[in-house]
Amino acid sequence: MTATGVHLEGVTKSFGAVDVIGGVDMQIGKGEFAVFVGPSGCGKSTLLRMIAGLEDTTSGSIHIGARDVTHEDPAKREVAMVFQSYALYPHLSVFENMAFSLRLARRPRKEVEEKVNRAAGILQLTDHLHKKPAQLSGGQRQRVAIGRAIVRAPEVFLFDEPLSNLDAELRVQMRLELARLHKALGTTMIYVTHDQVEAMTLADKIFVLKSGMVQQAGAPLDLYDDPVNRFVAGFIGSPGMNFLEATVSAHDTDGIRARPKGQPDLDLSVPITSRPAIDSAISLGMRPEHLTLTDGPGLQVTVDVAEELGGISYQYGALQDGSPVIFQQVGARHGLRGTVQNLLPEPGRIFAFDAGGQRVR
């Protein structure tokens, strides 16, 4: 167990009668970059704050390293947290903000200066140490908040949507800096975001949360390639996966054949080993990047909007029955708007889900 960075077992949290976290188990390895991702209100922040000790744990246990910290004071957990609001002390200079924990611990002046200057060096804040937080830009404030965490040399860094107050360009830049920082420090980090792109780009391990439950945990590409349910499939990947209602029309050696609703001429081959009953309803999932144009029979999509990103474009359209479909095209200026296109998923790149949203394999 000592090799574990953070270890949660059967962790639950209730606010009064409301259960917000419903039994979470997780293993985060030492030095791993873990990301909690999920829609707003799913309990990501609550879970993070429980690890920090800012919220009581209703039941279950939390270990950091070999220590059981379930009912430990926040200060004794050796975790540092970066808040969405940065939570900088407005009356203190950047230097004093970063030195705050060392001052509380009454560390010698030389040590304080050394540690703060080192952190400021890493974060390019050396020229701003005498300024007050109000005199800094959003990105710089963010760095100060990170600096304050670095100075403490914690066992675990916790980030609660640290980039969501930054503009898009800065967000991408800070994302890279965080990834570099993690490489440089090698400390366990837990990062909360609702943005799956941030999760995919930063994480060693993603935990997808929904309604206080972990839906799936794993490496970013494992979740992308092999989601366990419709929620994860739809959440990971951008733009989101297309879902079509279908009925099972036949069984064959490779799997089953499924007929999308409103497309009587089309049988799609779905490579699964289980055999749902003929005529039973399933949902099919296809990622926009796995749909290709075909001259033969396929999903007939009327394109109405094209998002041109330069290198690639996303074509938005609908089937005859109105179900929305997005597909990706390499290159630009395809001029598909208003046309009807036939699409087929790449072989094997089609997922099946049962009526409850669970993956059918």
Add this chain to the structure above:
Amino acid sequence: MSLKLRRRREMRAALLLTGPFVIVFIVFFLYPTLRVVTMSFTNAALIGGGDWIGFDNYAKLLKDKLFYTSLWNNFYFVLLTVIPTTVIALLIALAVNKLRGRVQALVLTLFFLPYVLPVSVVTMIWAWMLDFQFGILQPLIETVTGRPIAVFKDPNWVMPMIAVVTVWWTNGFNVLLFIAGLRNIPPDLYEAAALDGATAWQRFARVTWPLLWPVTALVLTLQLILQLKLFDQVYLLSKGGPFNQSYVVLMQMYREAFQLNNGGYASAIAMVLFITIVIVSVLQFQLLRIGGRK
């Protein structure tokens, strides 16, 4: 043309909105104030003109023993009220801030209730509670001193007791200001400080106190001005006695103006008090600002 028209319309609206206030201000504040200033250089009675006597009133005031007694009592009263009421209000606000929802609203209302009472009711309540023969607080005093005391007739007790009454009466407003100040401090800061290892005391000393300083400075300054203007409580509780031990500047001004009919002299007293308040409060506010910047 249309720009001119719009300007004129805006001008008219501005005049219409500020006009009533400006008129009331001139008639009931500016004009009387100027009259007091001119009157302080005359030997006028309260009604009717008088002769210009230059700085004679002020010269006389500088030799008036009662004036020094009054001024001293004013500052003694400030000492007894301003800092104590600020400290008490801060402590109450910190405690009330820990409560939540309806309980908080209820407790806050209880603390604010005295503030809505008129001064005559306040003094009545306390005169009754501290009555020499029947006062329900006399047993309490007796346990401390060993005998009942007619507090408003005792030279040592009179000012401190008026201070107690005043603090009880006006504290609610200060509590309210502090509560507002405390609510302005983001809870994140306390969480960050807790993670940084700050104890409850360190969170107060290093987060709450510095961030609350502007409110504290405001409360201190407002209190200073208010308490230098002490009159009602003294007039209603002790009439300045015993042995002038609770005589204050406004009390003296009142006596000169309305009992002795010395309008000019009373105006000079008023002017000196006014200037004193301006100087002291500006001085204090500047000092507090410097204190806050450190």
